[in-house]
Amino acid sequence: MLTNSLKKLTYRLHYRGIKELDIFFGRVADQLSELSSDELAILEQLIDESEDKIYRWVLGFEEKPTHYKKIIEKLLT
Template identity: 35%
Template sequence: MSGTERSSEGLDLRRRRILFRSWHRGMRETDLLLGRFADAHVADLSEAELDGFEALMEAPDDRLYKWLVGTEAAPADFDTALFRRVLAFHQLRATS
């Protein structure tokens, strides 16, 4: 089961791959964090933001998870506007 709540219908190939990959990383906790963000925003991300999201998905799951939950600071090369957008998305979900 992927967990995605969004259909890939209507998405271009790159966005379909990103959506799939964000839900199939290997560590379920990270899948939930990246996958939910991708469900909500993959269709609206600019090409530069897609580049940033793909770069973020290259980080090792255990490190990425620590950065996203705040138990470890993200290194400068990952602490981007898109990373902060992912963080804000989950903080907003947690307070809603």
């Protein structure tokens, strides 16, 4: 059973605003149980960033910030 915070995070991951990020983060939502509590906290910070920034980081158009690099790389695998 999902806690309220995980339900909220799952919803936010599925409805991003950019279709490509909806697809990417929709897959991520299915893997939440595999993430540690620290990784979940970083993921929550990441999705508070602007759509444009996240899009450029995920697709590799811009260097990922150090504090997000590990979680983005993990989610891309």
